[in-house]
Amino acid sequence: MAQPFTDESHPAEPYPGTRPDHCFVHVDETGWPVRPDLTMESGWRVEPENIDLDQWLANHGEPPLAGRMPVLGYGSNANPSKLTWLREELGLEGPAVVLRARCEGLAAVWAAGLRKRDGQRPATLAGAPGVTEEHSIWFATPDQLRVLDRCEGRGLRYRLVRVHTGRVVLYNGGVIDSVLAYTAGSNKRMPVLFNGRMVRCSDVSQRGSRVLGERPAMNDGLDVTEIHGEPSADDWPELLFVYGTLKPGASAWHLMEPHVVETEETHLPGTLFDTGLGYPALRPGPGLGVPGHVLRLSSPEDALPLLDEYEGEDYRRVRVVLPDGRIAWTYIWTAALEGMAELPDGWDVHQIRSTPQP
CATH class of the missing domain: 3.10.490.10 (Gamma-glutamyl cyclotransferase-like)
Known part of the structure; x- marks a missing residue:
């Protein structure tokens, strides 16, 4: 070593x-x-x-x-x-x-x-x-x-x-x-x-x-x-990987839509867990890949502070590498996983156990 x-x-x-x-x-x-x-x-x-x-x-x-x-x-x-x-x-x-x-x-x-x-x-x-x-x-x-x-x-x-x-x-x-x-x-x-x-x-x-x-x-x-x-650290990259309520058509898409230039389906190595609170928890690591969308933001420095507030203290924004080598922001779960079940491949937001937060 x-x-x-x-x-x-x-x-x-x-x-x-x-x-x-x-x-x-x-x-x-x-x-x-x-x-x-x-x-x-x-x-x-x-x-x-x-x-x-x-x-x-x-x-x-x-x-x-x-x-x-x-x-x-x-x-x-x-x-x-x-x-x-x-x-x-x-x-x-x-x-x-x-x-x-x-x-x-x-x-x-x-x-x-x-x-x-x-x-x-x-x-x-x-x-x-x-x-x-x-x-x-x-x-x-x-x-x-x-x-x-x-x-x-x-x-x-x-x-x-x-x-x-x-x-x-x-x-x-x-x-x-x-x-x-x-x-x-x-x-x-x-x-x-x-x-x-x-x-x-x-x-x-x-x-x-x-x-x-x-x-x-x-x-x-x-x-x-x-x-x-x-320059600001929020200036780069312009890409954001979303996998739960921020995906196109999901419950919080209205927060993203004004800031998005284009969307594309992709996946990210890691594992998703059911929080029981109406939204999933992402933990990085090897695996088959978490399905989601990569969004190109028109102005990351404007959009990201709003998303930081939305995601709250249990998530942290990090830069990750997509399968094609592009680097994107995403939000990973940093709170405890105790009692959470791993979500299966092909999961849908409607499968999460409880209703979304108000």
């Missing part, structure tokens, strides 16, 4: 430093490995304690994954020693959640200018058809994102954007569409051209990058939407 590690095993110099080949959470100069696990409410397990990632974060007094935003880390931001530097120099607080991802059609390439701080050449992001690289997704809290803004020189050196180019896939198979990332915001952070080509960081070392010159590319080959203001 994987064990915790310290910053010393992943030095920050030379830029971009080294990074673990697995997902991890990091705090106090120490990292704990993280693995996908369908039996956990968050979908992730922290080793070696074998504890749910959301519970591990709660034990540290910090928000769960649902309160965090996925930001692509393709340079030094996945380096544990860099995370400690951010704490010491820029006031980063709380655990950093860094999940590995396969990036298709995207590449970390060397930028045209050098860093004033140490003269090293930084990385920038570029579109790269046919290329696959391993990078990381930092699930950042709003406060952590503000620290990253300062570190990256948002609005000066880099822009905060949603990237529509390529495909980003987490180790649990979840596809992060329109991932947040910091991309070139000035000529010095545009990709450098050497012999007319962009140069991938994986092909040339920091030392070797010194001979590349400072000729910036005209564009980085990315399709992006720049973020203005502060």
Whole structure:
């Protein structure tokens, strides 16, 4: 079983430093490995304690994954020693959640200018058809994102954007569409051209990058939407998986309908239980699959607070991976299951034992 590690095993110099080949959470100069696990409410397990990632974060007094935003880390931001530097120099607080991802059609390439701080050449992001690289997704809290803004020189050196180019896939198979990332915001952070080509960081070392010159590319080959203001964790994803009273035609569909752009039948791994209160309880995990609908919301940040209130304290909103890899919100049951019967395949809301709540 994987064990915790310290910053010393992943030095920050030379830029971009080294990074673990697995997902991890990091705090106090120490990292704990993280693995996908369908039996956990968050979908992730922290080793070696074998504890749910959301519970591990709660034990540290910090928000769960649902309160965090996925930001692509393709340079030094996945380096544990860099995370400690951010704490010491820029006031980063709380655990950093860094999940590995396969990036298709995207590449970390060397930028045209050098860093004033140490003269090293930084990385920038570029579109790269046919290329696959391993990078990381930092699930950042709003406060952590503000620290990253300062570190990256948002609005000066880099822009905060949603990237529509390529495909980003987490180790649990979840596809992060329109991932947040910091991309070139000035000529010095545009990709450098050497012999007319962009140069991938994986092909040339920091030392070797010194001979590349400072000729910036005209564009980085990315399709992006720049973020203005502060993004919210509720902004992503736009999808919601519903399996009970919120399904089309069910008793609470009227709450959903004004916010829904399209609907589609699907299923989700897990088990449904009869609460005896007129609505079902979902627990994540392996299984044949819970039938339901995936809804595309016109404005998640408007709809989700209303649904949080409707679902109440016995449910918790989490992000889950659908069978086709899309990530969606859903509500899982967190109260006790004592006395509840498992609902059979093909159940109908009318089979639930008692009448719906008033």
